[in-house]
Amino acid sequence: xxxxxxxxxxxxxxxxxxxxxxxxxxxxxxxxxxxxxxxxxxxxxxxxxxxxxxxxxxxxxxxxxxxxxxxxxxxxxxxxxxxxxxxxxxxxxxxxxxxxxxxxxxxxxxxxxxxxxxxxxxxxxxxxxxx
Amino acid sequence: xxxxxxxxxxxxxxxxxxxxxxxxxxxxxxxxxxxxxxxxxxxxxxxxxxxxxxxxxxxxxxxxxxxxxxxxxxxxxxxxxxxxxxxxxxxxxxxxxxxxxxxxxxxxxxxxxxxxxxxxxxxxxxxxxxxxxxxxxxxxxxxxxxxxxxxxxxxxxxxxxxxxxxxxxxxxxxxxxxxxxxxxxxxxxxxxxxxxxxxxxxxxxxxxxxxxxxxxxxxxxxxxxxxxxxxxxxxxxxxxxxxxxxxxxxxxxxxxxxxxxxxxxxxxxxxxxxxxxxxxxxxxxxxxxxxxxxxxxxxxxxxxxxxxxxxxxxxxxxxxxxxxxxxxxxxxxxxxxxxxxxxxxxxxxxxxxxxxxxxxxxxxxxxxxxxxxxxxxxxxxxxxxxxxx
Numbered sequence: 233x234x235x236x237x238x239x240x241x242x243x244x245x246x247x248x249x250x251x252x253x254x255x256x257x258x259x260x261x262x263x264x265x266x267x268x269x270x271x272x273x274x275x276x277x278x279x280x281x282x283x284x285x286x287x288x289x290x291x292x293x294x295x296x297x298x299x300x301x302x303x304x305x306x307x308x309x310x311x312x313x314x315x316x317x318x319x320x321x322x323x324x325x326x327x328x329x330x331x332x333x334x335x336x337x338x339x340x341x342x343x344x345x346x347x348x349x350x351x352x353x354x355x356x357x358x359x360x361x362x363x
Numbered sequence: 364x365x366x367x368x369x370x371x372x373x374x375x376x377x378x379x380x381x382x383x384x385x386x387x388x389x390x391x392x393x394x395x396x397x398x399x400x401x402x403x404x405x406x407x408x409x410x411x412x413x414x415x416x417x418x419x420x421x422x423x424x425x426x427x428x429x430x431x432x433x434x435x436x437x438x439x440x441x442x443x444x445x446x447x448x449x450x451x452x453x454x455x456x457x458x459x460x461x462x463x464x465x466x467x468x469x470x471x472x473x474x475x476x477x478x479x480x481x482x483x484x485x486x487x488x489x490x491x492x493x494x495x496x497x498x499x500x501x502x503x504x505x506x507x508x509x510x511x512x513x514x515x516x517x518x519x520x521x522x523x524x525x526x527x528x529x530x531x532x533x534x535x536x537x538x539x540x541x542x543x544x545x546x547x548x549x550x551x552x553x554x555x556x557x558x559x560x561x562x563x564x565x566x567x568x569x570x571x572x573x574x575x576x577x578x579x580x581x582x583x584x585x586x587x588x589x590x591x592x593x594x595x596x597x598x599x600x601x602x603x604x605x606x607x608x609x610x611x612x613x614x615x616x617x618x619x620x621x622x623x624x625x626x627x628x629x630x631x632x633x634x635x636x637x638x639x640x641x642x643x644x645x646x647x648x649x650x651x652x653x654x655x656x657x658x659x660x661x662x663x664x665x666x667x668x669x670x671x672x673x674x675x676x677x678x679x680x681x682x683x684x685x686x687x688x689x690x691x692x693x694x695x696x697x698x699x700x701x702x703x704x705x706x707x708x709x710x711x712x713x714x715x716x717x718x719x720x721x722x723x724x725x726x727x728x729x730x731x732x733x734x735x736x737x738x739x740x741x742x743x744x745x746x747x748x749x750x751x752x
Contacts, residue, residue, distance in 0.1 A: 300615055301511070301514060305561060306562075313511065318611075333563070359501075
């Protein structure tokens with residue numbers, strides 16, 4: 233799956249590497265704190281809510297709803313940027329793909345889809361499409 | 364401890380250029396520095412504090428070397444275009460502590476000459492920033508960031524594109540009197556909503572201009588201010604904060620002004636109803652609307668009604684805002700609007716705004732800025748200034 237835009241590659245770091253390795257396998261991970269039970273986005277080793285290091289990866293549902301969206305029309309290919317509120321709670325900056333801009337709405341149900349970047353050897357990035 | 368009455372703005376200068384292909388970036392900083400010092404009636408040897416931000420080429424050390432300044436207090440706070448607004452408060456605090464007596468703050472740049480696609484091209488500021496891998500692939504330039512906030516505000520509160528357009532209309536009413544403004548033509552609500560979409564629901568005319576130039580202000584000890592010939596503008600109160608994604612709990616309809624406003628009003632001992640003139644950061648029309656709500660000029664979600672029907676036009680509406688034409692029409696030098704916001708407030712308090720937009724007997728003004736990107740990370744600063752009797 234890709235959208236029509238050349239997606240800049242990501243550069244995993246030691247903290248994020250498990251996320252991107254899972255992404256290569258099509259699995260969408262989020263990070264949750266075992267101390268305060270809260271899930272957060274983007275993934276961090278130290279819980280952003282209680283600052284304990286007792287955080288862990290968990291496989292997310294990959295389902296969410298559109299919290300807000302816009303179509304950036306400056307590039308050659310219009311790009312739909314959005315915040316998606318994951319079913320697990322956190323709101324995540326992302327792009328919407330496989331959807332006509334005129335058919336997007338706040339509250340719309342969406343699901344994860346991994347999109348290749350311009351680096352063929354790099355991990356794909358999580359985006360969302362209608363479900 | 365308070366900065367209330369601890370310091371005064373004694374010099375202010377806005378570079379007249381809006382397109383500077385014939386000048387270097389550092390040269391613009393030097394020219395606005397000299398302009399503000401001359402406006403104050405001081406000399407460069409009086410300066411013992413220097414403040415600059417992310418727009419200064421090479422940062423503090425390159426600028427001090429280039430300007431050949433030797434100072435005893437420095438500050439390079441960078442929370443986006445609002446930075447000079449919080450730096451006025453930092454200068455006041457430094458003056459209150461005796462760390463400097465005359466502080467110079469400069470902002471300048473030339474994105475127009477350099478043909479930078481401000482607002483529509485994503486930029487990486489630091490490759491190791493923890494957020495880059497979670498944001499850069501999605502191509503969220505500044506315009507998209509503010510558009511996400513506008514869309515959500517429309518969804519929650521019924522705000523319309525026509526209401527946002529009134530903010531641009533007011534700016535154009537002011538800019539027609541500013542000979543230096545990039546855009547001097549009056550525009551209508553229809554002009555704004557019929558201009559091309561840049562990032563839904565924001566149109567081209569919902570966005571600020573891209574301009575070269577800059578400005579500077581000089582903040583000094585009150586006794587120095589009183590010794591000078593210029594009207595005295597005192598710092599009454601200030602607040603600063605940042606907003607971000609809050610671990611995934613971002614609320615796109617609220618800015619960090621909800622924190623800076625109450626702090627600044629409490630320190631100043633005034634309320635929004637007392638403010639006669641407001642400089643409000645206008646990177647986009649939605650920026651102004653959110654700030655009005657978050658600072659308490661109107662209730663949350665009521666900004667659309669508040670700004671409609673010319674309400675922000677000096678002499679016509681309920682609150683004169685950005686009487687220089689703002690970033691929307693006049694100037695957004697270096698892609699950073701903080702310094703021009705301070706400068707127009709100083710003009711108003713001195714009674715030196717254009718007569719067509721001057722607020723009669725303007726004694727109390729508010730400056731507020733929102734720097735960076737609303738949907739990811741933004742800085743906020745509120746400053747309350749008064750004309751000394």
